[in-house]
Amino acid sequence: MPLGYDLNWAVIAIMGFLGLSSVLGMFLISFLIAPKRKSEIKDAPYECGILPDSYNWSQINIRYYVFAILFLLFDIEAVFLFPWALIFVKAVPIVFYEMILFIAILFFGLIYAWKKGVLEWQ
């Protein structure tokens, strides 16, 4: 294990703990000093003054799920690219050309999706 590796994670844990506890502390202070007056009208969902009538989670058309799939591809690519970025200068030449080929394939994938009209807002 490299030097200070466990300390890195310990510090991240301290950081997370402190962030979490400060937020919870803020909620606690607010819970102690803020007024609590329940009323049926106040607790209703806000819809610009009109009383909501239907069930709260109505059906919604998520238009960009194709974008989400594309994003997944590119994000995985990013995971591969980060280690590659640090070693390709020193590694054997095939490493460099392989990744350029990989980027090219994904890029043509993007152009294909574009030509297919996936990127248009319908």
Added chain:
Amino acid sequence: MSIADLFNYFSYVSGLFLSLTIIVLLLVWLERKVLARIQMRMGPMRVGFHGALQPIADAIKLISKEDILPAWADKLVYWFAPIVVFVPAFLLWVTIPFGKNMVIRSLDLGLFFIVAISVLSVLGLIMAGWGSANKYAVLGGLRAAGQLMSYEIPLIMAILTIAILSQSLNLVEIVDKQSQIPNIFIQPLGLVLFFIAGLAELGRTPFDIHHAESEVVGGPFVEYSGAHWSVFFLAEYINTFTISILTVLLFLGGWHWPNIPFSGNLQTILSVFVVLIKTILVVSVIFWIRATYPRLRIDQLMSFGWKMLIPMAFINVTITACIIYYDELPLWILPILSVILLILSAVIIQRKFSKNIINTVQVISAKSLLKEKSEVDIN
């Protein structure tokens, strides 16, 4: 690792939290002042010197305000959403240096850590939108998901070009590589991509469609009030500061300034000031953009991200990698290519968007002509 180490780090992290809080208060005041001056107003003037204590008054008001839990909400999801947004925004600061030797822990995978953690806050926004059980909030949450997803890729790619250029993911090393030439002169295109994508990640105008007040009345935050809302607010300003300081560290040379005088502790303090001044300048540009540009429509936003920024980011990564790989190519080709690409994209945007604007103007004038004609007919 010993207990004393942990105690030390605990105090450092507490200090960091305190200074971040003060910076957020400062940013809130600065934003109101900058916006006011641009709109020929005075901004907050009453509380303290030129309204300097106004953010503190706001904070006290927010804490002591009733924290409403809507009756229809998914209580657990609603309650935890601000925490999921805030904790990643704060966690990023483990590895972001304030100045020379002023970093909590300089991770070797620093940039990767930042990219990985910063995505998490999207989840919080979707949770807030879904948990509120409000139609506007659900719409806003889904919009946030789509927007942050799309602009994540150019942001990562812009960061990647810097990683390739400096052959390191450690932020301190990246800044030290820029002691002679800041990356802005090597990678102008990268800076523009990073800044635009960063603005979109923050959800600031012109990319604020997911909490647009006039469309989805605040988006995921519609139902929030009091302490819960103020945590979202805190996270948003911390994120603004994070993107600005990352711009400074990655592109504007960090704490390097031609000939910082002195040495030792004094130099450290001076370097913090250099970073802070540069960061405040970048933040002011963000506020300036907010005061100047109108909001994009969601289809414009998506097509701008996918058809403009992402291809440009890809081309940028490939060019940078090629120039670093082939030793015989001189480095000055990179800025030239970068500037050519920038001008090319500016021309494309200008031609594409100005056509739309001219069309809109023509439609509006045709309508008004028709209206005048019909009024004449009636008369």
